[in-house]
Amino acid sequence: MQIFMSKKFVVIVAGGSGSRMKSDVPKQFLLLDGKPVLAHTLSRFEQTLSDAEIILVLPETQVGFWRKLCEIHGVTTPHQVVNGGATRFQSVKNALDYLEGEKGLVAVHDGVRPFVPAGVIREAFETAEITGSAVVAVALKDSVRRLEAGGSVPADRSQFRLVQTPQVFGLELLQQAYAQQESPLFTDDASVYEASGRKVSLVEGSYGNIKITTPEDLWFGEAILKKEKG
Amino acid sequence: MQIFMSKKFVVIVAGGSGSRMKSDVPKQFLLLDGKPVLAHTLSRFEQTLSDAEIILVLPETQVGFWRKLCEIHGVTTPHQVVNGGATRFQSVKNALDYLEGEKGLVAVHDGVRPFVPAGVIREAFETAEITGSAVVAVALKDSVRRLEAGGSVPADRSQFRLVQTPQVFGLELLQQAYAQQESPLFTDDASVYEASGRKVSLVEGSYGNIKITTPEDLWFGEAILKKEKG
Numbered sequence: 001m002q003i004f005m006s007k008k009f010v011v012i013v014a015g016g017s018g019s020r021m022k023s024d025v026p027k028q029f030l031l032l033d034g035k036p037v038l039a040h041t042l043s044r045f046e047q048t049l050s051d052a053e054i055i056l057v058l059p060e061t062q063v064g065f066w067r068k069l070c071e072i073h074g075v076t077t078p079h080q081v082v083n084g085g086a087t088r089f090q091s092v093k094n095a096l097d098y099l100e101g102e103k104g105l106v107a108v109h110d111g112v113r114p115f116v117p118a119g120v121i122r123e124a125f126e127t128a129e130i131t132g133s134a135v136v137a138v139a140l141k142d143s144v145r146r147l148e149a150g151g152s153v154p155a156d157r158s159q160f161r162l163v164q165t166p167q168v169f170g171l172e173l174l175q176q177a178y179a180q181q182e183s184p185l186f187t188d189d190a191s192v193y194e195a196s197g198r199k200v201s202l203v204e205g206s207y208g209n210i211k212i213t214t215p216e217d218l219w220f221g222e223a224i225l226k227k228e229k230g
Numbered sequence: 231m232q233i234f235m236s237k238k239f240v241v242i243v244a245g246g247s248g249s250r251m252k253s254d255v256p257k258q259f260l261l262l263d264g265k266p267v268l269a270h271t272l273s274r275f276e277q278t279l280s281d282a283e284i285i286l287v288l289p290e291t292q293v294g295f296w297r298k299l300c301e302i303h304g305v306t307t308p309h310q311v312v313n314g315g316a317t318r319f320q321s322v323k324n325a326l327d328y329l330e331g332e333k334g335l336v337a338v339h340d341g342v343r344p345f346v347p348a349g350v351i352r353e354a355f356e357t358a359e360i361t362g363s364a365v366v367a368v369a370l371k372d373s374v375r376r377l378e379a380g381g382s383v384p385a386d387r388s389q390f391r392l393v394q395t396p397q398v399f400g401l402e403l404l405q406q407a408y409a410q411q412e413s414p415l416f417t418d419d420a421s422v423y424e425a426s427g428r429k430v431s432l433v434e435g436s437y438g439n440i441k442i443t444t445p446e447d448l449w450f451g452e453a454i455l456k457k458e459k460g
Contacts, residue, residue, distance in 0.1 A: 137375060137382075141443060143393035143417045145367060151429050152391065154421045160390075161382065163373035187373045191384045199381050208446045213371060216438045216450075219457050223449035 006129060007104030008052040009171060010045045011095040014038055014111025015059055015084045026062065027212050028111045029069060033225045036069050037212055040114035040225075042077040045107075048118040049125070054079040055098060056111070057091045089182045092189060096175045105129065106174055107166035108189045112212040115224055121166060124203050128168035132198065135190045136205040137161035164205040169193055236359060237334030238282040239401060240275045241325040244268055244341025245289055245314045256292065257442050258341045259299060263455045266299050267442055270344035270455075272307040275337075278348040279355070284309040285328060286341070287321045319412045322419060326405045335359065336404055337396035338419045342442040345454055351396060354433050358398035362428065365420045366435040367391035394435040399423055 014028040028038040038056070045054055058066055060083040069075070082098050084091035092108055099106065105128050109116065120136055127134035140157040167189045169177075174189065177196035186192045190200045208224060210217055244258040258268040268286070275284055288296055290313040299305070312328050314321035322338055329336065335358050339346065350366055357364035370387040397419045399407075404419065407426035416422045420430045438454055440447055 135375075140392065141441065143421075145365075145391045145393055145420075145432070147389050147391065152432055154415075154417065154424070155390065157417070159377050160385065161375045161377065162370065163375055185384075187384065187387070190375075191373075194384070202375070202382055207444055211371065214437055216454065219453035220446075220450040223453035224446065227449050 007102065008049055008125060009099055009102065009104055009106040010049065010052050010054045010166070011092060011106060011108045012038070012041060012045070012054065012056045012079075012111045013084075013088060013091050013095075013108060014057065015088060015091050029062075029065070030212070030218060032114065032212075032218065032221045035073050036075075037114050037221075038066070038111050039069075039073055039075045039077070041109070041111055041116075042075065042079055044114060044116055044118070045109070045121065046077040048121045052107075055082055055095045056080070057082050057084045057095050059084045087182065089178075089186055089192065092192075093178045096171075096178050099171060100175070102171060104171050105168055106171040107168045108174075109166040110211055113165055113209055114212070114221065115206075116164075116166065116209045117206050120203070120206055120209065124166050124168045127201050127203050128170070131201040132170050132173060133190070133193060133200040134166075134168040134203045135188075135200045136164045136166055136209070137202050138164065138205040138207060138209075141207070161202060163188055163190065164209050164211075167193075167200075173198065237332065238279055238355060239329055239332065239334055239336040240279065240282050240284045240396070241322060241336060241338045242268070242271055242275070242284065242286045242309075242341045243314075243318060243321050243325075243338060244287065245318060245321050259292075259295070260442070260448060262344065262442075262448065262451045265303050266305075267344050267451075268296070268341050269299075269303055269305045269307070271339070271341055271346075272305065272309055274344060274346055274348070275339070275351065276307040278351045282337075285312055285325045286310070287312050287314045287325050289314045317412065319408075319416055319422065322422075323408045326401075326408050329401060330405070332401060334401050335398055336401040337398045338404075339396040340441055343395055343439055344442070344451065345436075346394075346396065346439045347436050350433070350436055350439060354396050354398045357431050357433050358400070361431040362400050362403060363420070363423060363430040364396075364398040364433045365418075365430045366394045366396055366439070367432050368394065368435040368437060368439075371437070391432060393418055393420065394439050394441075397423075397430075403428065
């Protein structure tokens with residue numbers, strides 16, 4: 001029985017430079033267990049959604065380096081490379097333009113989140129199939145404070161969710177949303193989608209679905225992979 | 231030259247059970263690099279503040295087990311054990327009651343945050359020396375959403391800080407604050423302190439200063455220790 005009828009697309013966005021890693025290598029290319037972070041991310045989606053079409057958005061200047069890495073490390077996940085833009089918004093828009101005329105569901109995912117669990121990916125697609133959107137998010141484990149003039153005050157952490165990716169949407173709805181003018185208020189795809197007048201559904205994420213942005217994250221990543229292998 | 235004149239106290243609160251770890255062993259006793267998590271935490275403070283008096287608050291039922299662990303693992307950090315209460319508030323209050331009549335600065339710290347960097351501990355004490363309080367906190371790396379009836383809306387993550395420990399206060403001021411009636415609004419020591427009519431100062435924490443609450447955190451911890459050792 002095939003439960004999901006919509007065609008699936010996955011847009012992996014990898015535009016980072018190396019600045020926060022104190023490294024000259026953009027973090028999506030750093031090696032994790034001997035393979036580029038990005039290769040792990042692609043492989044995770046390939047394994048979970050064998051029928052999905054994967055589009056990788058990369059800065060034009062990094063495409064050659066990536067192809068070389070794919071050769072060296074034997075990256076076999078089929079994917080289409082699309083050139084990134086000056087901002088994340090422009091990068092996602094380029095991928096959505098590439099998918100012009102297609103129909104289905106599209107997940108947008110950070111290239112540097114290589115540990116997203118298969119169950120989270122599946123649930124996001126299932127929810128988006130029903131409601132039109134699915135934004136993966138987790139509850140806060142720590143207390144949270146809100147800054148205000150002259151200090152800070154406690155906030156109720158139960159009222160907040162930390163947003164992760166993937167974020168899954170009806171492809172045409174997201175393409176319509178990305179036809180808007182770019183705004184500094186757009187911090188992720190959900191905020192772009194909402195600015196087009198629609199609401200998003202939240203789906204439970206995972207604390208292991210980290211974004212590799214600091215050296216500590218890379219160590220964490222190595223530890224996760226080691227445990228997964230047993 | 232002695233820069234800090236105040237006497238220093240450190241209250242380590244360890245009241246957890248094993249429920250979130252899918253383990254029967256309370257997480258403060260789990261082994262990290264062959265030593266209980268709590269032993270790492272104590273050692274971190276001993277190494278950073280050689281002149282501080284350390285008070286460990288433990289559920290009465292766990293004290294015997296802890297003493298046994300100290301023998302087995304050769305835990306040599308001098309510390310006084312105080313029985314915990316039914317809630318975190320009561321546990322901290324018990325430690326503050328034990329310090330009745332003392333003067334100085336007191337740090338309250340989660341027993342399951344074994345990786346707090348020395349620099350963060352020092353800066354927290356320095357700030358509290360000047361302003362009366364110091365709450366360690368970090369900026370949010372992910373986008374954040376606020377839940378509301380029927381859905382959720384984006385929030386501005388730059389307005390929020392995730393609260394960690396240590397939280398450092400003038401001892402007498404914190405004792406006065408803990409003389410209040412316990413309230414469900416008290417999520418940490420800062421909120422108790424503020425409810426007594428005072429303001430808190432924030433100090434920059436560290437993303438590596440994690441709270442060991444899930445199995446992933448323990449893997450992360452092992453990776454951090456491995457890297458610290460080189």
